[in-house]
Amino acid sequence: MTDSLNRFTNRVENYRKYRPGYPPEVLSVLQQVTGFNTQWVVADLGAGTGISSQLFLEHGNEVYAVEPNRSMRQAARELFGDQARLHxxxxxxxxTTLPDAAIDLVVAAQAFHWFNIAATRLEVRRILKPQGWVALIWNHRQTQGSKFLEEYEQLLCTYGRDYAAIRDSHRDQQRLxxxxGNGQTGSNGSYQTFEIPHEKWLTYEDLRGLLMSASYVPLEAQSGHANMLLDLRSIFARHAKDGEVLMKYQTELFVGQ
Structure with a gap:
């Protein structure tokens, strides 16, 4: 795969505007499993433009949004301004550059598949408090259940440069x-898995923006871009109801220590 640090640089605006958020049920699961509350300090690794950070800020938490890409960090600053609880x-x-034993909950939303597992595990252990928790989150777009979902998936398979490899890495059980852990780092290696369905109606502008936020599709100056958008327009025209199509997601949440 290409460099994960820079592959979103030219997609920041579409990423910020059109990527789906995370359902509030994520917070409910964390409360039930971990005792999560507003006093917990959260580190959001690979925070991007702050989509996942926003969920925890709105809950009332102090959040450290850790992000290597300068354009993504700038977009987050523009979105959130000078919120005192966001760093x-x-x-x-x-x-991460964060202090030792400073964090109650480490979160990685739509980002864990880019990380070096061994190095990240050591860093997470360093920044977590002794009884701290980790939550790994993905929004999985549903690929079956309607003709629209199936045709959109085929579009990505046709035009996405390394789409299949990225898609499959999201569900790599061995990486989880x-x-x-297997005892080498003091972890008991246990985690729980939760699935939360949600959905969103999209206009053509929304759908196009969502597509162009993906790191694996061709940008305007790249080969295949024009044909991809022609195919996208055709898919939308076939399946839109009252000017919108229904995108369905399954949020997958892995919670452990």
């Missing part, structure tokens, strides 16, 4: 097992 940090999952 935007230049760093990586493997080297390696991260949560």
């Amino acid at each position: 935007i940090v230049e760093g990586t999952a493997e080297a 097992d390696d991260f949560f």
Whole structure:
């Protein structure tokens, strides 16, 4: 795969405007499993433009949004302004720059598949408080259940440069097992899995923006871009109802220590 640090640089605006958020049920699960509350300090690794950080800020938490990409950090600053509880940090999952034993909950939303597992595990252990928790989150777009979902998936398979590899890395069981540990780092290696369905109606502008936020599709100056948008327009025209199509997601949440 190409460099994960820079592959979103030219997609920041679409990423900020059109990527889906995370359902509030994520917070309910964390409260039930971990005792999560507003006093907890959260580190959001690979925070991007702050989509996942926003969920925890609105809950009332102090959040350290750790992001290596300068354009992404700037977009987060523009979105959130000078919120006192948000700290935007230049760093990586493997080297956050955060203090030792300072964090109650480490979160990685739509980002864990880019991390070096061994280095991230050591860094997370360093910054977590002794009884701290980790939550790994993905929004999985549903690929079956309607003709629209199936045709959109085929569009990505046709035009996405390394789409299949990225898609499959989201559900790499071995990476999860390696991260949560086998005793080498003092972890008991256990985690729980939760699935939360949600959906969103999209206009053509929304759908196009969502597509162009993906790191694996061709940009305007690249080969295949024009044909991809022609195909996208055709898919939308076939399946839109009252000017919108229904995108369905399954938020997958892995919670452990």
